[in-house]
Amino acid sequence: MGGVPPRSPLAPASFPDLPSVAGLRLATAAAGVKYRGRDDVMLAVLDPGSVVAGTFTRSRTRSAPVLDCEAKLGGDPSGPAAILVNAGNANAFTGRNGVAAVEAVTTAVAIATGAEIGRVFTSSTGVIGEPLPHDRITATLDQMVAQLGSGDFEAAADAIRTTDTFAKGAGGRVSLSGGEVTIAGIAKGSGMIAPDMATMLVYIFTDARIEQDRLQDMVRRLCDRTFNAITVDSDTSTSDTLLVAATGASGVDADDAFEAALHDVMLDLAHQVVRDGEGATKFVEITVTGAESEAEARKIGLSIANSPLVKTAIAGEDPNWGRVVMAVGKSGAAADRDRLSIRFGDILVATEGWVAPGYREEDGAAYMKNAELQIAVDVGVGDAQATVWTCDLTHGYISINADYRS
Amino acid sequence: MGGVPPRSPLAPASFPDLPSVAGLRLATAAAGVKYRGRDDVMLAVLDPGSVVAGTFTRSRTRSAPVLDCEAKLGGDPSGPAAILVNAGNANAFTGRNGVAAVEAVTTAVAIATGAEIGRVFTSSTGVIGEPLPHDRITATLDQMVAQLGSGDFEAAADAIRTTDTFAKGAGGRVSLSGGEVTIAGIAKGSGMIAPDMATMLVYIFTDARIEQDRLQDMVRRLCDRTFNAITVDSDTSTSDTLLVAATGASGVDADDAFEAALHDVMLDLAHQVVRDGEGATKFVEITVTGAESEAEARKIGLSIANSPLVKTAIAGEDPNWGRVVMAVGKSGAAADRDRLSIRFGDILVATEGWVAPGYREEDGAAYMKNAELQIAVDVGVGDAQATVWTCDLTHGYISINADYRS
Missing domain, CATH: 3.60.70.12 (L-amino peptidase D-ALA esterase/amidase)
Known part of the structure; x- marks a missing residue:
C-alpha cells in the first residue's frame, strides 16, 4: 500500500466551521x-x-x-x-x-x-x-x-x-x-x-x-x-x-x-x-430533461455517469458527445433519438438527433479542460428531469484498484 | 491516434480454416x-x-x-x-x-x-x-x-x-x-x-x-x-x-x-x-449456480463481470473475493449472503458466507496469475445457472479511451 494518497484536487479548501448541535x-x-x-x-x-x-x-x-x-x-x-x-x-x-x-x-x-x-x-x-x-x-x-x-x-x-x-x-x-x-x-x-x-x-x-x-x-x-x-x-x-x-x-x-x-x-x-472519487480529476454534473418521469431521467443520468466510455472521454478532455448518445440508448429509458439534444456547459453540441449546426469541435474541446463540467441532455419525450453527479475514470482509478497485491 | 495496436495477447494463434458455404x-x-x-x-x-x-x-x-x-x-x-x-x-x-x-x-x-x-x-x-x-x-x-x-x-x-x-x-x-x-x-x-x-x-x-x-x-x-x-x-x-x-x-x-x-x-x-477487449490481459469465465432462474443467474454473472472493482482486482492479479461478494449484492438478484460460496478455479475461497476454512491467500494469488481465469459463485437460493465471459480492466483500457484528443 504505502503512504497516504495526496488530497484530491477536487477537495474543498478546508473543513467547514460547523455549529454544535444541542443534545x-x-x-x-x-x-x-x-x-x-x-x-x-x-x-x-x-x-x-x-x-x-x-x-x-x-x-x-x-x-x-x-x-x-x-x-x-x-x-x-x-x-x-x-x-x-x-x-x-x-x-x-x-x-x-x-x-x-x-x-x-x-x-x-x-x-x-x-x-x-x-x-x-x-x-x-x-x-x-x-x-x-x-x-x-x-x-x-x-x-x-x-x-x-x-x-x-x-x-x-x-x-x-x-x-x-x-x-x-x-x-x-x-x-x-x-x-x-x-x-x-x-x-x-x-x-x-x-x-x-x-x-x-x-x-x-x-x-x-x-x-x-x-x-x-x-x-x-x-x-x-x-x-x-x-x-x-x-x-x-x-x-x-x-x-x-x-x-x-x-x-x-x-x-x-x-x-x-x-x-x-x-x-x-x-x-x-x-x-474524493478514486483517481478523480473532474467533477461532473449531468442534468437530464425531457424524460417521461423523474425516475427515467435519473436512470438515463446514471447510465451516462456510469459509462466507462463517457468517463474516460471526460478524463481525456474529449468532447465525445457520441458516447453520451450511446449511454442514453443503453439506459433502456424512453428517449427520442431524433429529438435528442446535448449541451456541454452553455455550448449546444447536438440537436434534433444530429450535431448542432453552429457547433465547433474546438469549443467543446476547450470547455472539457475545466475541472468542473456540466453535461445537459434533453431526451425529447416528456417534462421530467433529474440531476446526477460523477467523476471521471482515470489511470489513477486503475492504479488504486489494480496496481498492488493485497 | 497513430499506429495499429498490437495483436491482443489473448488472440488465437491464427484465423481458422473455414469451409466454403454453398449458395x-x-x-x-x-x-x-x-x-x-x-x-x-x-x-x-x-x-x-x-x-x-x-x-x-x-x-x-x-x-x-x-x-x-x-x-x-x-x-x-x-x-x-x-x-x-x-x-x-x-x-x-x-x-x-x-x-x-x-x-x-x-x-x-x-x-x-x-x-x-x-x-x-x-x-x-x-x-x-x-x-x-x-x-x-x-x-x-x-x-x-x-x-x-x-x-x-x-x-x-x-x-x-x-x-x-x-x-x-x-x-x-x-x-x-x-x-x-x-x-x-x-x-x-x-x-x-x-x-x-x-x-x-x-x-x-x-x-x-x-x-x-x-x-x-x-x-x-x-x-x-x-x-x-x-x-x-x-x-x-x-x-x-x-x-x-x-x-x-x-x-x-x-x-x-x-x-x-x-x-x-x-x-x-x-x-x-x-x-480482443480493449486493454484486456485476462479472459475470465464467470459461472453462477444456485440462482432462482437462469435470468437471475445471468444478472448476477454480468454484475460481477461489469464491476470495475472486480475487473481491476483481476488486472492486479488480486484474489479479492470480497469484491465478488459486493458485485453479487449489488445485482439486486436473490442471493443468500450466508450460503454464498466462491471458487477461483478449483480453489474453494469462500463458503457459507465466510472465507473457507482451508483457503490460503497465497493459493488464490498464484491462481490469479493465469491468463485464463474461472470464477464460480453459488448463491444458495435455487437450481438455476448461467455463465458469462469478460476481460479485465487495465491501464490499457484507459489509454485507448482517454489518452488522446479526437
Whole structure:
C-alpha cells in the first residue's frame, strides 16, 4: 500500500466551521482496529427524546451492522441513543461471527452510555471477510464516554475515514419559522484498499424537533436527489449507511425550511464523496430533461455517469458527445433519438438527433479542460428531469484498484 | 491516434480454416470511407431461397441501418439476398440523413446484385455523427459483383474491422442426420477510436436448410447464452448486429446437431470479441449456480463481470473475493449472503458466507496469475445457472479511451 494518497484536487479548501448541535455529544478514540497512530472510532451520544432516521445500501449481501441498524429505526425515543462507528474493518461477509460482534459492541455501548440496546446504532467500514476485533473497540468506551464533548466534527469525520483523502463535513445554522436550529453532518466515502471496498457512511445531526416517521420520510425522499444521485464507479457497498438524528433540543419544529436545509447538507456531503472519487480529476454534473418521469431521467443520468466510455472521454478532455448518445440508448429509458439534444456547459453540441449546426469541435474541446463540467441532455419525450453527479475514470482509478497485491 | 495496436495477447494463434458455404459468394473492396490502403467494404450475395435471421442492439438510440435490417427479416425468400457492411463510419446519430444514406446504399446494392431492396441488409461501423459518404461505397459495387467468389472469410473479416487487433472467424463442417453442412461466421468487435464506439457485428452463413421463423427462434435463444453473455465494459453500441443466413443449398435439413454447431460458432466468435477487449490481459469465465432462474443467474454473472472493482482486482492479479461478494449484492438478484460460496478455479475461497476454512491467500494469488481465469459463485437460493465471459480492466483500457484528443 504505502503512504497516504495526496488530497484530491477536487477537495474543498478546508473543513467547514460547523455549529454544535444541542443534545449531541461526540468523542473519538484510537482502538487500533487496523490503523495505527490515529483515531479510528467515533461515539455520538444523543439526549433522551432524540429520533433517528436512516437509509441503507440495497445490496443483497448487506453487512451485519446494516441489518441491525435498520431494525432499530423508529424505536421508543424516550431514553438516550448512541451511534458508534469504527474504521478499518467492515464486519461484512463474516457469517454468524459478524452478528455476534455487533451484539458484543452494542451491548458494551449500551452499558457505557446508559442507552437501551435497541437505541444503539453501529457502523463498520474497512476490510471485509475478517472478524471484527470488537474487544479493541469496546476497550475504548470508558475513555470516550469520559471525554464526550459538544462536538469536534472534524475529529469525528477524521476518525471514520479509511482511504478518503480529506475529511468531509457540512452544515450550519438555519432560521425556521419557529426559531433557529443547527444541522451538522459528516461523511466518509470512496477510498478503498485491498481487500476493502468503497463504503459511504453519513451521520447528520440536528437540534430541530420532528417526529421519527416524518424525518424518515423526509430522509428517504431527499436521498433520491442527493446520495442516490451520485456515482463514482457504479459499485455498491455492502455497508452504505446514512443516519439522521434529531435531538429536538432547540424546541423549534422542523418545517419546509428545515427540509431545504437538510437537502443542502446532504447534497454538499454527497458532492464531497464524488470529489474524493478514486483517481478523480473532474467533477461532473449531468442534468437530464425531457424524460417521461423523474425516475427515467435519473436512470438515463446514471447510465451516462456510469459509462466507462463517457468517463474516460471526460478524463481525456474529449468532447465525445457520441458516447453520451450511446449511454442514453443503453439506459433502456424512453428517449427520442431524433429529438435528442446535448449541451456541454452553455455550448449546444447536438440537436434534433444530429450535431448542432453552429457547433465547433474546438469549443467543446476547450470547455472539457475545466475541472468542473456540466453535461445537459434533453431526451425529447416528456417534462421530467433529474440531476446526477460523477467523476471521471482515470489511470489513477486503475492504479488504486489494480496496481498492488493485497 | 497513430499506429495499429498490437495483436491482443489473448488472440488465437491464427484465423481458422473455414469451409466454403454453398449458395454464398463474397467480395471485399477499398471504398476509402475513412481508412486508406485497406479494404473497408464487404459484400455477401446469397442464392435464391436463402433465409436470414438476426438479432440487434436493444439500444434506444439505434442506428438507421439497424432499424432497416430488423424490418426486413422474414421477407419472401424466393429471390437472392445481399448483405453489405462498411467500416469507418457507423451512420449513427445522423438524423434523416442517415435514413437517406441507407436508402441510397440498399438501392444501389439491389440494382448491382439483382436482389429485391427488401432483401438487402446493410451494417455500418465506425465514427458516429458524421454523414455516411455512401457514394464512395456504391462506387465499389460493380467491382465487387464482378469479383464475387466462393468465400475468402478472412478477407471479409478483415474488411469489417475498425480497431480490432485481429480478424475473427469460426466454423466448420457438421454432420447432421441428413448429411453434411457447413457453417462459417465472421465477427468484429471491441476496438474504438474517437469518436467511435465499440460495435459488434457478426455474420454467420450456412448451407443447411431451415425455415426462417425456426432459424430466428434458434438465433434468439442461442444469443442469450453467447453474445448476450459477454461484456467488455458494459457499454452498448447503437449498431450491434448479428445476421445468420441459411442458403439451404446443401439440401440437408437443420436438426439438433445443427443448433449445437451454431451455438459453438456463436460462442467461439463471442469469446474472440472478449479476447480482443480493449486493454484486456485476462479472459475470465464467470459461472453462477444456485440462482432462482437462469435470468437471475445471468444478472448476477454480468454484475460481477461489469464491476470495475472486480475487473481491476483481476488486472492486479488480486484474489479479492470480497469484491465478488459486493458485485453479487449489488445485482439486486436473490442471493443468500450466508450460503454464498466462491471458487477461483478449483480453489474453494469462500463458503457459507465466510472465507473457507482451508483457503490460503497465497493459493488464490498464484491462481490469479493465469491468463485464463474461472470464477464460480453459488448463491444458495435455487437450481438455476448461467455463465458469462469478460476481460479485465487495465491501464490499457484507459489509454485507448482517454489518452488522446479526437
